[in-house]
Amino acid sequence: MKNLTQNLIAVSAALFLIISPQLHACACSFCSGYDVGTSSNFPSGKGGMLWTEYDFVSQSQNWSGTHSSAADNNEHKLIQSSWLSGGFQYFFNNSWGISAVVPYANRIVTAEEDHGPITTKWWGLGDIRVNGYYTGFSPDMSTGVNLGIKVPSGDWHKSGIDRDNQIGTGSTDILAGLYHRHRITSDEKWVWFAQAQLDAPVITQAGYRPGLQVSATAGIYYTGIRFGKLKIRPLAQALFTNRASDSGPESDPDNTGYQQVSLSPGLEFDFHPVRVYSDVELPVISNVVGNQLIAPCMVRVIVSYLF
Numbered sequence: 001m002k003n004l005t006q007n008l009i010a011v012s013a014a015l016f017l018i019i020s021p022q023l024h025a026c027a028c029s030f031c032s033g034y035d036v037g038t039s040s041n042f043p044s045g046k047g048g049m050l051w052t053e054y055d056f057v058s059q060s061q062n063w064s065g066t067h068s069s070a071a072d073n074n075e076h077k078l079i080q081s082s083w084l085s086g087g088f089q090y091f092f093n094n095s096w097g098i099s100a101v102v103p104y105a106n107r108i109v110t111a112e113e114d115h116g117p118i119t120t121k122w123w124g125l126g127d128i129r130v131n132g133y134y135t136g137f138s139p140d141m142s143t144g145v146n147l148g149i150k151v152p153s154g155d156w157h158k159s160g161i162d163r164d165n166q167i168g169t170g171s172t173d174i175l176a177g178l179y180h181r182h183r184i185t186s187d188e189k190w191v192w193f194a195q196a197q198l199d200a201p202v203i204t205q206a207g208y209r210p211g212l213q214v215s216a217t218a219g220i221y222y223t224g225i226r227f228g229k230l231k232i233r234p235l236a237q238a239l240f241t242n243r244a245s246d247s248g249p250e251s252d253p254d255n256t257g258y259q260q261v262s263l264s265p266g267l268e269f270d271f272h273p274v275r276v277y278s279d280v281e282l283p284v285i286s287n288v289v290g291n292q293l294i295a296p297c298m299v300r301v302i303v304s305y306l307f
Contacts, residue, residue, distance in 0.1 A: 042181060042193070043097060043133070043141050048090035051304035055083040059293035066287050074255075074291040077117060078110040079165060083126065087304075095136030099146075101129045103154075105167045124155030124167040131175060142182065148175040152205065163208040163250045171210055172203035189224035193217075208251050211244035221268075231270040238263055239281065245289050255290030273306040 059079040062069045071077065083105050091097035103126030110119040131148030135141040154168015163170070177197035184190040199213040219237025226232075238261065245257030266279025281298040288294070 042179070043089075043091050043135055043144070045141070046091055046093050047307060048088070049304050049306050051087045051089075051302055053083070053085040053087065053300065053302045055081075055085075055298060055300045057081050057295045057298040059295040061294050061296075062291055063286065063288050063294040064291045066285075069291055074293060075112045076109065076165075076293050077112060078108065078119075079293050080108040082106040085126075091133070091135070091141075094139065094141055095134060097133040097135065099129075099131045099133070099148075103127070107165075107167055109161060109165055118160070120158070120160060122155075122158055122167075124158070125153055127152060127154040127168050127173075129175060143178075143180045145178045146176065149173065150175055150199065152203075156205075162252065163206075164210075164246055164252055164256050169201070169210045170205040170208060171201040173210075174198075174200045174202050176200075184220075187224070190220065190222055192220045194219075204248065207249040209247045211246050211257050213241065213243040215242075216240045219264075229271055231272075233268040233270065235266040235268065235279070236264070237266070237279075253289075255292060257289040258292065259285075259287045261285040275302075275304045275306070277302040277304070 057080070060077070062071050062074040064073065083103055085101055085103040087099065087101045089097065089099040104123070105126050106121070106123050108119065108121045110117055112118075127150050129148060129150045131146045133144055133146045135144035137143040150169075150171075150173035152168060152170050152172055154166070154170075156163065156166040156168040156170040158166055175198065177195065179193065179195040181191055181193035184192055194217065196214070196216045199215075201210050201212065204210075217237050217239050219235060221233050221235035223231070223233055225234070241258075241260045241262075243256075243258055245251075245253040247253055260283050262281045262283045264279050264281045266277060268275060268277040278299075278301045281300070283294075283297070286294060
């Protein structure tokens with residue numbers, strides 16, 4: 001009974017964090033940010049994982065610097081994005097692995113023109129990412145590094161849409177990152193982790209270079225909640241993103257680039273071999289260049305299958 005009570009308290013606390021009404025704005029004029037990951041992505045041994053991920057973000061409030069700005073200062077009134085991604089990850093042994101992510105997006109952009117607001121809606125393939133991993137620093141794979149590439153497969157030719165609001169960037173990027181996790185308690189039920197990811201454009205097209213982006217995450221999760229075969233893992237993490245302004249004749253450097261700190265509570269339900277994970281990112285500090293539309297949060301759901 002004592003363990004059941006503790007489990008219920010832990011789940012209730014996690015749910016309270018998720019439905020907390022504190023909504024802040026997230027700064028991104030071009031919502032193609034690469035999330036560092038979740039506890040679901042940490043490797044634990046040889047084997048693979050297939051997953052699908054859905055992300056939703058709706059930007060409608062104009063922001064400048066660290067505060068709101070008059071809507072008239074920005075010709076854009078709404079940028080709404082729904083991302084549906086398919087992913088594959090496989091580790092050949094405790095040292096080497098690979099992953100690939102193929103995103104597809106639905107985007108809605110409303111902008112003020114001379115004769116009134118114009119809304120554009122379209123679907124398109126996003127930029128595919130392929131990564132290689134090395135996790136042989138320790139037997140439990142608790143530390144790893146990755147190196148990969150983002151290819152310009154995404155749609156960046158939509159008529160009437162600025163380059164920074166296209167689904168794809170048109171650039172080839174180098175991806176590099178690292179992660180570390182550590183079991184805090186002797187029963188290994190509490191785990192903290194830290195991750196970092198670099199996205200650096202190296203080959204560009206048609207006079208547009210997206211800003212270099214660095215993302216970092218630190219968090220903690222609990223693995224001691226069970227109801228029969230179902231495992232529930234509450235997670236809390238803090239995320240930091242720094243994106244430089246875009247450059248090139250087709251860019252808008254005066255209204256791109258930002259720094260942001262977000263808090264992201266989440267829950268993972270594990271009924272092996274299926275996992276369902278969901279979180280919400282709530283920006284608490286945002287600093288944007290120029291005028292950009294922002295959103296109060298981003299919602300994410302991941303369904304994965306381990307084999």
